[in-house]
Amino acid sequence: MKKNNYQFMLAAVLVLSFTACNQPQKNNVDTADSTAKTSAYQTEVDGKKVELFTLKNKSGATVTITNYGGRIVSLLVPDKNNKLTDVVLGYDSLSSYRKKGEPYFGALIGRYGNRIGKGKFKLDGKEYSLQINDGVNTLHGGFDGFFGKVWDAKQMGDDKIELTYTSADGEAGYPGKLDVKVTYTFNDDNALKIDYEAKTDKTTVVNLTNHAYFNLNGEGNNTILDHELFIDANAYTPVDSTLIPTGKITPVKGTAFDFTTAKTIGKNIEDKDEQLKFGKGYDHNFALNPHDENKAIAKVKSTSTGIILEVYTSEPGLQFYSGNFLTGETKDGKGGKSYPHRSAICLETQHFPDAPNHANFASTTLKPGTVYKSTTTYKFLK
Numbered sequence: 401m402k403k404n405n406y407q408f409m410l411a412a413v414l415v416l417s418f419t420a421c422n423q424p425q426k427n428n429v430d431t432a433d434s435t436a437k438t439s440a441y442q443t444e445v446d447g448k449k450v451e452l453f454t455l456k457n458k459s460g461a462t463v464t465i466t467n468y469g470g471r472i473v474s475l476l477v478p479d480k481n482n483k484l485t486d487v488v489l490g491y492d493s494l495s496s497y498r499k500k501g502e503p504y505f506g507a508l509i510g511r512y513g514n515r516i517g518k519g520k521f522k523l524d525g526k527e528y529s530l531q532i533n534d535g536v537n538t539l540h541g542g543f544d545g546f547f548g549k550v551w552d553a554k555q556m557g558d559d560k561i562e563l564t565y566t567s568a569d570g571e572a573g574y575p576g577k578l579d580v581k582v583t584y585t586f587n588d589d590n591a592l593k594i595d596y597e598a599k600t601d602k603t604t605v606v607n608l609t610n611h612a613y614f615n616l617n618g619e620g621n622n623t624i625l626d627h628e629l630f631i632d633a634n635a636y637t638p639v640d641s642t643l644i645p646t647g648k649i650t651p652v653k654g655t656a657f658d659f660t661t662a663k664t665i666g667k668n669i670e671d672k673d674e675q676l677k678f679g680k681g682y683d684h685n686f687a688l689n690p691h692d693e694n695k696a697i698a699k700v701k702s703t704s705t706g707i708i709l710e711v712y713t714s715e716p717g718l719q720f721y722s723g724n725f726l727t728g729e730t731k732d733g734k735g736g737k738s739y740p741h742r743s744a745i746c747l748e749t750q751h752f753p754d755a756p757n758h759a760n761f762a763s764t765t766l767k768p769g770t771v772y773k774s775t776t777t778y779k780f781l782k
């Protein structure tokens with residue numbers, strides 16, 4: 401009996417290893433365990449179909465995106481050992497993306513990325529009031545921001561998806577009907593390009609961005625305090641205690657905000673500095689040095705995985721947020737993980753926060769007949 405069992409096992413092992421050896425080699429990278437499940441996203445929200453789309457390149461690196469909030473759900477890129485690693489925080493189900501107080505994981509942000517002081521601004525002499533959703537201010541468009549909208553999606557091959565959304569005149573308090581188009585393109589160099597476009601029928605304000613939370617050690621894998629960061633910015637915009645820019649554009653030299661030479665995020669984050677106190681860490685807009693879209697304005701590196709992220713943009717500003725409001729309280733992250741304090745970095749390309757209330761900041765006004773255009777690329781190397 402025992403002998404029979406042994407012979408059977410031996411035969412099974414031989415058959416299995418033969419089958420494994422003869423499987424066609426699909427990728428030159430290992431597959432990671434964390435891949436978003438399409439079925440968990442197939443539902444309806446506000447009477448519109450929600451789905452999960454996959455962009456995949458030659459090497460097997462993949463990005464999944466849902467048209468709910470235009471969110472990047474997963475981003476699997478090779479590490480130094482060619483193991484595919486998911487470098488963005490997220491959830492396994494749509495319901496978690498819809499929960500109250502969800503911190504905008506992977507979302508498209510609009511109409512106005514970042515804060516508008518007291519939710520008020522003037523255009524052509526008329527005052528507009530927005531939804532107050534962050535203390536006394538408006539953050540990321542308000543409660544009714546683009547992060548919670550179902551976008552129309554058109555997948556164009558393995559490497560591209562186009563998302564469109566029409567925001568009605570007066571939605572969330574903003575004037576003008578705004579037609580928005582966002583295209584995600586993922587190329588064979590592991591670069592994810594995001595092209596934004598918008599048109600309005602009345603003068604309005606626009607500032608679009610993406611709110612991916614990156615952890616280059618792999619999502620859920622400790623904090624990002626060990627990541628090395630370079631930001632090509634000689635100045636930043638200090639804030640008041642509610643995180644609204646004071647209007648000053650201050651040199652970073654000699655401060656914790658100097659990332660012109662790469663240093664770890666953790667190096668100065670606990671310095672005694674009023675600005676770090678207000679942000680509970682880094683949560684500030686950097687005034688980028690003159691650049692074009694072909695020059696990396698920021699670089700992040702994890703020494704443990706060897707993964708490097710380079711950021712390219714047409715925008716003048718970059719919000720560097722060190723995940724200070726993550727608490728690790730809930731266990732609804734991917735695979736039941738919790739995401740602790742500072743376990744991700746956000747690099748949100750943008751015009752400066754509260755620009756409609758600061759004449760010295762580049763204008764975010766969009767007029768009918770003109771087109772808003774903005775481009776950002778997140779490129780991964782190892």
Ligand code: GLA
Binds near residue numbers: 504539643
């Ligand atoms: C932005 C803000 C932060 C925080 C996060 C979301 O990056 O600047 O203060 O609100 O979004 O939690």
